[in-house]
Amino acid sequence: MNPQLPPVAPSVTAELVAALTPRLRKRLDAGVAKVAARPTARAGDMVRIAVDDGTELELHAPGGVVTSAGAIRCGCLLAPDCLHRAAAASAAPVADPTEPSATEQPATKQPVTAPPVTKQPVTDSAPPPPAPVPAAAPTSETATPDQRVAAAALHDAAAAVLEAGTDGAGAVLQAELLRAAHTARLAGLPRAAGRAVAVVTALRAARSTDPAYRLTDLTAALRDVLVISHRLPGATGPELAGLRGTARQPYTPDGSLRLYGLFSEPVLTATGYGGAVTWTADVAGRLYSVSDVAPGGAGRATGAADRAVRLGDTSLTHRELSRAGLAVSGATVSPTGRLGAGAGVRAVRAAGAAWHAEPLDRLWAVPVDEQVSMALAGDRDLLFLDVTLTGTVREAAGECLVADCGGRPLRLAAAHDDPALPDRENLRLLASVRGVRLRVVARLTPAPQPRALLLAVSHPTDPDARIDLGLDRLRRADLPTAPTPRGAPAGPPVDEAPVHLLRRRVDQATSGGRRVLAFPGNRDTEGARLRRHGLVTAGELLAALHAAAAERARDPFGRLLPADSGRFARAWLGAAVHTEELDRILCAAAWGADLTNAADPAVPARPGSPADPVETAHPAVPGDPADPVDAGAP
Structure with missing residues (x-):
């Protein structure tokens, strides 16, 4: 993906790829890599790409977005049926045509919003989500025929992406998912369409080795698309409204x-x-x-x-x-x-106010377990905490801070990994001042141990000042001059349930596709370990996932038949949603929070992403962050 190119509407990419001949489709991925590497020049609303010495591509983007196939023009002899136009659209970022404007006029009456879907937290012995939808009253609203067709198309396209994995999900499969997303948006399913666009964006980031790519973001977006398409045909009432989503928030x-x-x-x-x-x-x-x-x-x-x-x-x-x-x-x-x-x-x-002064001080006065309960219920995921830094711990994604929060060992990770942002550098400097007490703002991350993304902190030497860790850069001069104990413990070890065994296989399938889980390995050992820890359902889901990946039928002549991508997608979805629910339950237990009024985790009521700071009260981590529309965000 080339960020220098203007965003292209999903329908445009789908139209251009669909017009290619089978021979050109096989060459599309190579064409995308070539176009993405070529220099670009911008002049007003026009962006030009020098494909070679004699060929130039033009992308006309009025308002910053390419909205029609005719806006992409090529100077080669085969145009307009050439490979270059489809390659340019596939190399560009995916546009969201319903991006809300901050200046839009407000509604003239109070909006009618559906109440959140609530459910009791499940235990590991309960059947894994997605659960069958209970029968609704005959008068309840149901999905329209167009929405059912759009949901089926989304499910098939997402299942094909899951079957192939990131390496195999090239421009053709991405275009099919974008076509399904466009159909879903026209059918009145903006949340599903937004999450499908997020899947394509994450796939392009993965295939272009973008440092901002996160496998967990791709897994979450793909899970949301499959959950919505699975549950929507039988959904009614508030659940249906939540699955549909809204393209714009009323003011x-x-x-x-x-x-x-x-x-x-x-x-x-x-x-x-x-x-x-x-x-x-x-x-x-x-x-x-x-x-x-x-x-x-x-x-x-x-x-x-x-x-x-x-x-x-x-x-x-x-x-x-x-x-x-x-x-x-x-x-x-x-x-x-x-x-x-x-x-x-x-x-x-x-005039503003310091964090330790009224009225802002009351945000930190709310008990931590109540804040976490509100976050898990979907109200907001910002936490206002008083912590004492105790050390660091190394994780797969890098080091994160360890702090004491009311007697709980809390892990504080960087909100952004992009090297252009100062989060990582600021975190390293804070790691050198163990023993310092800080007032912080963080974003909850559901995990078996207390964990959050660090967003802002009070100044280490001036409690009345504050530092926005994603925008401000800490200096050595900002840190206390008194030496801090270097041997301070990083907190007691956490005896975690081995949920990571199931999560790892879910992520492996997202990255490598079905074939990665089809190989024989230590699946029996992992299943037995899950069962020993009381995670019986998790062990059964893991076995079902491996079985669905390995099963291949043969025709009467002994030749392998195409794999059942639908069965594998259902097995993967059950494992993915069950893992998410286990994380929420273990997170609530670690914080001492109450899950009684928590929203249904299988319904992505807000982008997962950062839920996104643009349209949601609790932004998801980039890569949800959530799409700028209330249509699908950590």
């Missing part, structure tokens, strides 16, 4: 607000958007966000912090607002707390 009047800046964070979404979001709170502790997100990468994410906030006539930048305050009149707010910037909104700068 409703909220009168006058007095807001206090909390912190700012960069946004890097799985669909190629970048920017910044600033979080504020009112006197009652309710959170509001102001965002500036547009197509772009890490460069735009770092630069957006110094752009003026798009709210009224204020000239405050996001970086300044995170430490100051706002007085807003005529405010409009989405259900997730995002502030609108309509023509009637007025905002002026006001």
